Amino acid sequence: MTNTLHRFGDRESLRNDYIIFAMAARGINDADAPPKLQAFLRLALRHNPINVGNAVKGGIFRASPRLTPLAHWRRREFVDPMEVVQSVQSCTTVSAVFDDPTRLESFLRDLKAADLGLSxxxxxxxxxxxxxxxxxxxxxxxxxxxxxxHGDLNLLPxxxxxxxxxxxGHGMISHNFxxxxxxxxxxxxxxxxxxxxxxxxxxxCGIYNTTRATRILEEARVGR
Incomplete structure (x- = not known):
């Protein structure tokens, strides 16, 4: 996916960052895609991803739609991953994020055996x-x-x-934030x-890697 190609960082920074997507081709194999996309997510959850997402409905980490002074105490920090699975009711793109290559590899083995017919x-x-x-x-x-x-890189943060x-990758997290x-x-x-x-x-989209973000923030905290 082009929206994940531009994750900035050197090789060390990008270690333990694995995003895997499943999608159908519209007009070709999308008619019966939702159950297969749900199956993809269920298989992923067996291998403990750190995030899963439905490009239409969101991932397990979601902003609160109703912010009030009480939101800091009452809002959920994340939703049940099965809510993401059940939210797939139409042709969409789904994803899972892993921070461990062995878990990704095990998931790939399950995907190969399942032969879902998805990209x-x-x-x-x-x-x-x-x-x-x-x-x-x-x-x-x-x-x-x-x-x-490319261009005048001095203008970048x-x-x-x-x-x-x-x-x-869709620019929903501002540089200032x-x-x-x-x-x-x-x-x-x-x-x-x-x-x-x-x-x-x-x-x-649910493709944010909180493990990597935590590591980057910790390095910033200690001045590395």
Whole structure:
């Protein structure tokens, strides 16, 4: 997916970041796609992903639709993953995010056995995605690359902000919000996992990697 190609960071920063998608082709195999997409998500949940998503309805981390002064005490930090599964009622794109290649590999084995007839793609470091596929007995079909950022790079925000904000490929996490979370963590107003959860709520596709975000925020906190 092109929206996950532009996750900013060096190789070390991008370790343990694996996003896997399933989708149908409209007019070709979309008529009976919803049950298959639900099956994809159910299979993913067996392997403990850190996030799952429905591109239409959202992931397990969601912003509150009704903000009041009481929301800080009453709102849910995340929804039951089965709510995401059950929300797939039409042709859409679904996803799962893993922070462990062994779990991704096990999921790929299950997907191969299930043979859902859907298009599956993985967004990750290309060699790691290739190796996971090979170990699961899958031959990679094709590769899509991002050519990175071009132009006057001095106009871009700093590295930490880009690492956090570009994990939402649709630009729903603003640079200022990412910077605010970094500042709050440095000031001790929120710990890294809390700030990572806040950021993930605005990635409506459900592809935000809270494990990676927590690590980035912790590194910012200690000045690494």
């Amino acid at each position: 599956i793609n993985i967004a990750a470091l290309t060699d790691e995605a290739r190796d996971c596929c090979q170990r699961a007995g899958i031959t990679r079909h094709s590769v899509e690359y991002s050519l990175g950022f 700093d590295r930490r902000v880009l690492e956090l904000s570009t994990m939402c 990412a910077k605010k979370m970094i500042d709050w963590v440095k000031e001790g107003r929120r710990d890294p996992p809390q700030a990572a959860t806040y950021l993930a709520k605005f990635c409506t």
